[in-house]
Amino acid sequence: MTSKEMMAWVQLLGVAAVGGWLGWDALNGGVVGSTAEIAQKLLWAVGAMIGFNIGGAIIGTIVVSIAQREELKDEPADERDHAVIARSQRNSGIATSIVAALALIPLALGADANLAIYALFVAPVIGGTINAVSELYYYRTM
């Protein structure tokens, strides 16, 4: 496993962990609230994901290095990395745009405006997830 693949896995785990927390919160009535309350909660979620990625990168590097019995180094990106990144970002951009556009539909039909706050959070998170999944896919197939 390369450093870039490990970071993609960390990102996916971070989304799963924070998504799990938000899902659990939603099941316990956390979906409703004022716009400010929802935005604050989602800001905490963003902070949690950033923290998870930083911590996960450190722990992941140590764990993978021990497992592979070789120091895991983040090598400079070469042309294949750039190709993988470009394709992954393309997929991510498409996914983000679709989710953001779909979120406008219920809002146009008169849904609660707080949905827009969730869309602001969910669209880039889904985009990031698609980016990470795409990187893992392309690194295995090209």
Added chain:
Amino acid sequence: MGKGQANVSNTIRTLRFHAGEMTQAALAEKVGVTRQTIVAIEQGRYSPSLEVAFRIAHVFGVPLDQVFQWTPPGPDAG
């Protein structure tokens, strides 16, 4: 790059063998790419840029067409 390159084959594994069993890591360092990229090229999963292809040939001291071979697609290919 990287797509639709099924008709491109290479002899990098053989050339590495004849170069004193040069490791993929050593070749990667000489070419200036990652070892994973050399692995992908060698397995035919990734077609390198023309520049990297020339660099690989230069490392082995052989012409480009001795490293990479292209077979025209058959009549069945779209």
